[in-house]
Structures are given as structure tokens and as C-alpha cells.
Amino acid sequence: MTDMAAKSEQLYTDSDAVRIVWLCGSSTTLPHLWLRDNCSCSDCRIAQTDEKRFLISSVPADIAPVSVTLVDDQLLLVWPDGHRSTFSGEVLRSYGSADADPLSPWPPDYRPTRCDYRSFLDDDAAAASTIARFIAYGAMILKNAPTAPGTLEQLAPRLGPIREVLFDRIHDVAVDASGYNVAHTALPLPPHNDFASYTWPPSVQALHMLANETPGGDSIIVDGWAVLAALRADHPDHFDVLSRVPVPFREFDEDTETFASEPIIRCNSDGTVAGLRFSNQLMQAIDPNDPGAQDFYHAYRELCTRVTNPDSQVSFRLNGGEILVVAAHRVLHGRQGFEPTGRRHLQDAYFELDNVRNHLVVLRRTGRALP
Numbered sequence: 001m002t003d004m005a006a007k008s009e010q011l012y013t014d015s016d017a018v019r020i021v022w023l024c025g026s027s028t029t030l031p032h033l034w035l036r037d038n039c040s041c042s043d044c045r046i047a048q049t050d051e052k053r054f055l056i057s058s059v060p061a062d063i064a065p066v067s068v069t070l071v072d073d074q075l076l077l078v079w080p081d082g083h084r085s086t087f088s089g090e091v092l093r094s095y096g097s098a099d100a101d102p103l104s105p106w107p108p109d110y111r112p113t114r115c116d117y118r119s120f121l122d123d124d125a126a127a128a129s130t131i132a133r134f135i136a137y138g139a140m141i142l143k144n145a146p147t148a149p150g151t152l153e154q155l156a157p158r159l160g161p162i163r164e165v166l167f168d169r170i171h172d173v174a175v176d177a178s179g180y181n182v183a184h185t186a187l188p189l190p191p192h193n194d195f196a197s198y199t200w201p202p203s204v205q206a207l208h209m210l211a212n213e214t215p216g217g218d219s220i221i222v223d224g225w226a227v228l229a230a231l232r233a234d235h236p237d238h239f240d241v242l243s244r245v246p247v248p249f250r251e252f253d254e255d256t257e258t259f260a261s262e263p264i265i266r267c268n269s270d271g272t273v274a275g276l277r278f279s280n281q282l283m284q285a286i287d288p289n290d291p292g293a294q295d296f297y298h299a300y301r302e303l304c305t306r307v308t309n310p311d312s313q314v315s316f317r318l319n320g321g322e323i324l325v326v327a328a329h330r331v332l333h334g335r336q337g338f339e340p341t342g343r344r345h346l347q348d349a350y351f352e353l354d355n356v357r358n359h360l361v362v363l364r365r366t367g368r369a370l371p
């Protein structure tokens with residue numbers, strides 16, 4: 001190891017990485033291949049598009065710089081072919097701390113963020129702060145919305161584009177004797193996410209109440225990730241089974257057939273939860289001969305008990321002119337049963353969370369909203 005301290009930062013190089021101990025005491029380890037791959041010079045990137053041009057396969061696996069210096073917070077490397085790379089210390093220190101919009105657990109008295117519908121569409125600052133809270137908590141309500149069918153189309157500039165699925169682009173939910181789904185009855189609807197029958201179910205769902213003139217039918221939301229965190233703490237074996245065993249889900253009608261077989265829990269590569277897929281009504285029989293069927297059912301029963309426990313649920317009445325929006329891979333939605341004595345008409349549309357995040361980033365980038 002060589003110590004080439006500059007301005008009292010500590011710089012070490014070994015056979016496959018450069019390590020810097022910064023003035024603040026934190027350290028960054030930079031593999032040689034990473035340093036070569038991330039060179040930002042005009043030969044290694046396409047200036048017009050700010051995309052990478054350099055291909056990592058063009059250098060040997062054991063490439064190492066012939067010179068490394070750290071001067072005025074700039075890391076300078078010279079490679080064996082004479083190529084030079086420069087990195088800003090400020091940028092190098094920012095890796096690992098980029099934490100765009102942290103997920104927040106729900107406090108005990110949680111209620112979704114509420115924003116006036118017109119403000120959400122017309123006021124960039126109000127939209128940005130509402131979207132940021134939506135991303136953190138997974139739910140929001142837009143109030144004072146029109147009660148005209150198709151209103152959800154208007155949300156596309158803030159949340160969209162609309163994610164279309166089979167069935168209708170804007171989906172009507174009302175009591176309908178010919179409906180293909182329990183939502184078209186007056187029965188209670190246990191917490192679920194829609195279209196578990198897609199390999200990638202819609203990650204955002206908007207539920208627009210056009211009219212709610214029936215007794216009962218309160219809306220229910222559940223922070224599915226909080227349920228999974230508690231399940232993981234109490235029964236790591238159950239969590240493991242539910243993240244491994246594929247489960248078939250089907251949604252269909254006379255003209256349409258959607259089917260996916262996926263585990264109920266989806267994790268990121270670091271093991272954190274990325275998605276919950278839960279739909280009692282769409283779930284199909286797993287193969288009872290599967291040697292894991294017994295374990296699966298114990299785990300699934302425990303999860304179902306927790307999802308349907310009133311202590312996990314936040315419920316409220318969604319009135320005509322209110323739009324509930326949920327981050328659907330995290331937050332489950334449902335409703336209590338109701339007396340079909342008056343009009344009750346809901347419309348659903350779907351969006352994708354990646355696109356919602358994009359709108360927030362662009363609002364902030366253009367200075368139309370506070371960071």
C-alpha cells in the first residue's frame with residue numbers, strides 16, 4: 001500500500017482497488033475496473049447524449065492505474081495506455097448516500113395525504129410535495145375532484161402515462177350482475193392488489209369515487225410492507241417460503257385471460273421487500289403434490305391473518321369526488337361490504353411508480369417545486 005496523502009485525505013492503492021479515507025473520516029473503495037468504466041472524459045462518453053461509450057470488455061480484467069493522485073479534491077488516474085481519468089471527490093463521496101425519497105412507515109394514526117384535485121394539477125409545488133409524500137407513504141387522496149366518468153385521464157400529466165391492462169383502460173366498478181369480479185358485487189373486498197395475474201402488476205392504482213350513496217362500503221388500505229416486516233421478524237421461515245414458492249393468479253372473463261405464477265413476496269437483490277402480491281379472489285390452487293405445499297399454507301395462512309387483521313388496516317369513507325391513489329406493490333386496498341340501496345360508482349386506472357417518480361424529479365429539476 002502507498003500512502004499519498006493530500007490535504008490530509010488518505011489515499012491507498014492495492015492490486016485491484018483505490019481506497020480513499022476522506023477528511024470527514026468516511027472511506028470509499030473504488031475497484032480499478034469501476035474507475036476505468038466510469039471515466040467521464042469525452043472519449044469514454046457520448047457528449048451529445050451523456051451516455052457511456054466505453055466498453056469494459058476493451059480492457060484486461062486486471063487493469064490497474066500506473067499513477068493515482070488526489071489534488072484539490074480531484075482524483076487523477078493515468079492508465080497503462082496513457083488514458084487519463086478524473087473524478088470529483090464530491091461526486092465520489094455522494095455514492096451510497098443518495099437517498100432520494102426514503103420510505104416512511106405509517107404512524108399509528110396514519111391517514112393518507114390529502115390534496116385538492118385542482119391544486120394537484122395546476123400548482124407544481126403542491127403536486128411535488130404531495131407526490132413526495134405519496135412515494136414515502138404509498139397513499140394519497142385527491143379531494144374536490146370532478147365526478148364525471150373518465151376524470152382519471154386528467155391525472156396523466158402528473159402520474160402517467162396510464163398503464164393499460166386487458167379489460168378497460170378506465171375500469172368501472174359498480175354492482176353488476178354480469179361482472180367478472182367480486183368488486184362488482186356488494187360483498188366485502190379483502191385487501192388486495194389488482195392484476196396479481198400479471199407478471200408485473202400495475203404499480204400505482206387510482207380509485208376515483210364518482211358517487212357513494214350507499215350505507216357501508218368504507219375503503220380499507222393496508223401497508224403491506226409493514227405487514228411483511230412484522231412477519232419477517234416473527235416468522236422468518238414463513239417469509240422465506242412466501243418469497244420462494246410461485247403462486248398462480250388468474251383474472252379472466254369471456255374475452256380475456258390473464259395468468260401469472262409468481263411468489264407472493266418479491267425482494268430486491270439486497271433482500272429488502274420490493275413487492276407484495278396478494279389477491280384472495282384471483283389466487284388459484286397451488287399443486288397439492290408440491291412437497292412445499294404444507295409449509296406454504298402455514299405461511300400463507302399467517303400472512304392472510306395479518307393482512308385481514310383490523311389492526312393492520314386504515315379505513316375511511318371515500319366520498320364522491322375523491323380519488324384514492326395507492327402505490328400498489330406496497331399498499332393493498334379493499335372495502336367493507338355495503339347495502340346496494342343507492343348509487344355507488346368507482347372508476348379505476350393504473351399508472352407506474354417509475355413514471356410518478358419521474359414527474360417528481362422533473363418538477364424539482366425545473367425549479368418549479370422546492371427540493
Ligand SMILES: [Fe+2]
Nearest residue numbers: 183193194333
Ligand atoms: Fe381492486
Ligand SMILES: [Zn+2]
Nearest residue numbers: 039041043044
Ligand atoms: Zn476516458
